[in-house]
Amino acid sequence: MVEPSSVIKVDGTDVPAGPDQTVAAALIAAGIVWWRRTRRYGRPRGLFCGIGACFDCLVRVDGGPPVRACLTPARDGMIIDTDRGDEGSL
Amino acid sequence: MTTAERFAAVVVGAGPAGLTGAVRLAAAGVRTALVDAGPRPGGQFWRHAEDAAAARGQHDHRMVRRLLDDLAAHRATGMIDYRPGREVHLITGAPGERRLELRPTAAAGPARPEPVIAERLLLCPGGHDRQLPLPGWDLPGVVAAGGAQALLKGQRTLVGRRVIVAGTGPFLLPVAVGLAGAGATVVGVCEANDPGRWLRSAAAVAGVPGKLVEGAGYLAGLARHRIPYRSRTIVGELRGDDRVRSVRLDRLDRAGNRSDTGIAELDVDTVALGWGFTPSLELIMMVGAETGLGADGSLITEVDDRQRTSQPDVYVAGEATGVGGAALSRAEGELAALSLLGDLGRTAPGAGRLGRRIRRLRAFAAAMHRAHPVPAGWPDWCTPDTLLCRCEEVTLAEAEQATRELAARSARQLKLFTRCGMGWCQGRICGPNVAALAAARTGRPVTADDLRGMAKRTLAVPVPLAELAALAAEDRP
Numbered sequence: 001m002v003e004p005s006s007v008i009k010v011d012g013t014d015v016p017a018g019p020d021q022t023v024a025a026a027l028i029a030a031g032i033v034w035w036r037r038t039r040r041y042g043r044p045r046g047l048f049c050g051i052g053a054c055f056d057c058l059v060r061v062d063g064g065p066p067v068r069a070c071l072t073p074a075r076d077g078m079i080i081d082t083d084r085g086d087e088g089s090l
Numbered sequence: 091m092t093t094a095e096r097f098a099a100v101v102v103g104a105g106p107a108g109l110t111g112a113v114r115l116a117a118a119g120v121r122t123a124l125v126d127a128g129p130r131p132g133g134q135f136w137r138h139a140e141d142a143a144a145a146r147g148q149h150d151h152r153m154v155r156r157l158l159d160d161l162a163a164h165r166a167t168g169m170i171d172y173r174p175g176r177e178v179h180l181i182t183g184a185p186g187e188r189r190l191e192l193r194p195t196a197a198a199g200p201a202r203p204e205p206v207i208a209e210r211l212l213l214c215p216g217g218h219d220r221q222l223p224l225p226g227w228d229l230p231g232v233v234a235a236g237g238a239q240a241l242l243k244g245q246r247t248l249v250g251r252r253v254i255v256a257g258t259g260p261f262l263l264p265v266a267v268g269l270a271g272a273g274a275t276v277v278g279v280c281e282a283n284d285p286g287r288w289l290r291s292a293a294a295v296a297g298v299p300g301k302l303v304e305g306a307g308y309l310a311g312l313a314r315h316r317i318p319y320r321s322r323t324i325v326g327e328l329r330g331d332d333r334v335r336s337v338r339l340d341r342l343d344r345a346g347n348r349s350d351t352g353i354a355e356l357d358v359d360t361v362a363l364g365w366g367f368t369p370s371l372e373l374i375m376m377v378g379a380e381t382g383l384g385a386d387g388s389l390i391t392e393v394d395d396r397q398r399t400s401q402p403d404v405y406v407a408g409e410a411t412g413v414g415g416a417a418l419s420r421a422e423g424e425l426a427a428l429s430l431l432g433d434l435g436r437t438a439p440g441a442g443r444l445g446r447r448i449r450r451l452r453a454f455a456a457a458m459h460r461a462h463p464v465p466a467g468w469p470d471w472c473t474p475d476t477l478l479c480r481c482e483e484v485t486l487a488e489a490e491q492a493t494r495e496l497a498a499r500s501a502r503q504l505k506l507f508t509r510c511g512m513g514w515c516q517g518r519i520c521g522p523n524v525a526a527l528a529a530a531r532t533g534r535p536v537t538a539d540d541l542r543g544m545a546k547r548t549l550a551v552p553v554p555l556a557e558l559a560a561l562a563a564e565d566r567p
Contacts, residue, residue, distance in 0.1 A: 018246065020138070025247040033333050034230035040483040046230045046330050047249070048480070048519075050237020051134060052127065052196070053218040053370070055514030056480065064198030065554065070237070071196040073129060 003055030010035075011044050011084060017074035024050070026070035035059060035069075035082035058083075094189060097123040097171070099430060102190070102373060103214030105133020106416045107408030107423035111212050113160045114427035115170035119440060122494045123206050124161075125178060125349075127195045130244075131161060133216055135416040139245035150416070156373050157499035178202065179375045179551045183207070185403040188377065191561065194552065200556040208319065210403050210433070212426050213374055213391075214419070217367040217409035220388070221519050222257075222468045223476045223486060226328030226383060227363065234522060235265045235364025242268050249274075250360025254337055256325040257364040258462040260305065265362055267311030276315065280323040282342060282365075291457030298417075298454040325361060326389050326471060332363055346465045365464050368522060369410040372547040377404050381539050381545075384412040386459040389541035391496055397426035405430055421447045430525030455465035469527060478527065479520040481513020489524070493531035500532075500539060501525040502543035514552070517544040 003071050004016030008026060017026035024047050027035060034044035036058055048056040058066035060081040069080075095402040104126035112124040128360075130138070136154050162169035176192040180365040183189040184528060188211055192204040219234035226232070233249055252275045255266040262279050270276045290296060295302065312319055326340030326348070337359050341350040368388045371381060379399035384390035391406040393399055399406050407422035425444040432438065474487035492498040492507040501524050506511060510524045511517030517524070520546030522536075529536040 021123070021245045024259075025241050025245040028241065028249060029247050038483055043228060043483070044230050045228070047233055047237060047241075049219060049221075049234045049247075050240045051218060051234075053515060053518045054234075054480065061198040067196040067198050070240075071127070074330060 006074060008076070008078040008080055010080045015080075017076075021074050022070050023059060023061070023072045023074050023078070023080055026074045027069065035084055037083050054077050064084055094207045095123070095171075096207040097121055097526070098434075099123075099208065099210045099212060100125065100188075100190060100206055100208035101212045101214065102126075103133060103216055104128070104131040104172075104174070105214060105216050105408060105419065106135050107216075107419040107426070108133070108212065108214035109157055109161065110420045110423035111405075111407055111427040112170055113164065114156055115212075115248065115423050115430065116164035116167075117160070117425075118431050118436060119169070120431065120434070121169055121171070122164075123173060123208075125173045125190070125192060125206070127177045128177070129175050129195075129452045131158060131174070132138065133173075134240070135419070136209075137240070173204075173206075177374060177551045178329050179549050179553050181211075181373060184295065185401055186210075188403065190244035192556065200560075203557070203560055204335075208403070210405070210430055211377065212405045212423075212430065213377075213410065214406070214408040214411050214423060215370045215373055216411055216419075217369045218518060219363075220368045220464060220522065221363060221367040222464065223472050223478050223520075223523060224325060224328060224363070224468075225471070225473050225476050226330065226334065226478055228477050229328055229330045230332065231330065231334040231359055232328055235261055235362045236367070238269060238362040239265050242272055248272050249362070251275065252277060252358050253360040253362055254278050254280065254325065254356060254358050256282075256323075256337075257366075258282040258464065259364060259366045260308075260458065260462070261364050261366070263305070263308035265364065265533075266317055267308055267315065269362070270315035270317060271311070274360075277358060278312045278318040278320060278339075279312065280325055280339060281319065281321045281462075282324050282346070282465050284321050284344065287461040288457065291460055294453040294457035297450045300417075301454060302326065320410070322464075323353070324348075324471065325363070327467075328361055334358060335518065337361060340471070342465070342467075346476065347465050348467070348471060357491045366459075366462060367409060367413045369413065370518070371410060371545050372550045374399070374404075374406060374410060375441040375542070375546050376550070377401055379404050379406065379482050381542060383541075385456045386413060387464070387536065388413070389545055390539060396429035396432070396441070398429060400560070412452070412455065413459075414451055418448065418451035418455060421451060452494065453523055464522075466530075468523075469530065479508070479510035479513065479522060481515050481519075482509040482511075483509045485509045486527075489527055490531070492546045493528065498531075500526060501528045504528045511544050516547050521545055 525540035
């Protein structure tokens with residue numbers, strides 16, 4: 001739908017991102033619907049509320065603490081680490 | 091010590107209410123700070139308003155364009171200090187001297203302190219999608235209707251390829267039509283209530299004729315895209331493994347109880363759920379403004395007919411006074427600005443006209459809430475394993491057990507006994523449902539206190555300890 005203008009690295013793999021996309025949108029556009037596991041039951045989570053209220057979509061950006069992917073604009077060269085664990089990246 | 095810049099007025103939220111209010115204040119010569127979590131003005135309602143091509147599909151786009159031009163003009167003169175991409179995590183201080191701590195939205199790492207002092211405060215924090223637990227609602231690919239819209243309108247991203255839109259309320263229609271227009275296959279809209287309920291409020295609807303035109307447009311869109319519309323229907327089960335793959339539809343009777351299970355089974359890759367909206371109240375509660383039960387049973391800010399709260403320096407406008415849509419938010423934002431100007435000793439015309447408009451729009455909103463109540467029977471639709479609290483993964487069975495065996499009598503007790511509301515989202519998603527369950531199992535209606543117990547937050551967003559330590563280390567007056 002959108003022309004990619006930048007590339008982010010998700011668990012070591014390149015993912016394209018458009019000029020207005022958040023990290024969450026870039027992940028979803030790349031067909032990644034979950035990128036975190038819950039603490040208690042280890043269940044997969046990705047985007048839920050989409051507007052920063054639910055905190056399901058947490059990712060680590062450039063080595064930092066968990067932040068909401070749905071509120072983080074995707075910037076060229078961003079390093080995203082997810083919680084996909086043994087699944088590997090894409 | 092970090093010098094905190096002082097403003098005659100600080101507006102939090104640049105959606106329809108905050109943007110309108112800030113522009114109105116600046117036009118009257120009041121130097122205003124406009125703080126917003128998003129990167130662009132417009133809030134949840136007006137996405138990509140700056141892009142003419144994207145905006146053409148939006149109603150009111152000429153008026154929004156004008157507001158954005160006004161914002162740019164006031165920024166140029168310095169009357170509006172626009173702070174996008176900032177969340178307010180803490181408000182302290184006495185009325186007339188409130189100190190707001192700002193930090194970059196979803197900042198990765200400790201941020202420099204960015205405080206502002208507000209002589210008067212206009213809070214327009216908006217709301218977020220109301221949610222109900224459903225079996226399988228925590229599967230990936232299940233999103234809020236508002237989230238699907240945010241991705242589509244703001245980021246030109248389709249949340250999925252084969253979508254069902256379900257819940258209650260008029261918002262389901264633009265979401266379904268928007269997704270279909272962007273190329274998704276929308277396999278249906280499931281409305282839990284009966285659209286016939288609108289007929290009971292014909293006068294309120296007639297008071298805002300524009301809404302009928304808008305509604306007709308969306309119905310035409312459903313027809314054009316051949317999207318089946320089912321009323322008195324819910325998604326009773328969401329099935330899948332590492333993502334949602336299919337849904338089972340159930341029928342409700344006129345009383346809202348499940349009458350038929352499995353009237354259809356549909357393959358999907360995405361479910362967009364929306365049960366209306368609920369106000370975001372953390373900042374409002376932080377400043378001590380009074381809250382109460384709104385027309386739709388959610389917790390709202392108590393305001394007088396001039397948008398004043400119980401705090402002498404705080405005004406609230408928009409969804410936080412009661413969900414009612416963009417037009418109502420705009421009118422409230424403008425009235426709040428006039429009210430603030432009046433309290434500064436400057437009379438400004440228009441309050442009467444605005445008051446009448448607000449009453450008409452509130453009557454329409456009340457009719458909408460009556461037509462689309464959040465169904466009370468949701469606990470009966472759930473299985474024991476259905477999550478009540480997504481963050482802490484508390485099941486409905488655990489919560490029911492707490493009401494039975496531990497005698498949890500209130501939302502607050504249920505929270506303390508089960509951890510519902512203690513996770514990352516701090517009760518934003520589960521709060522109203524925990525309150526509803528506690529009340530139902532105690533044989534009484536939900537009270538404002540139940541909702542407040544799930545809505546009050548010491549910090550509005552998570553903040554690294556290093557930032558809090560920096561605040562504490564400052565020599566504060």
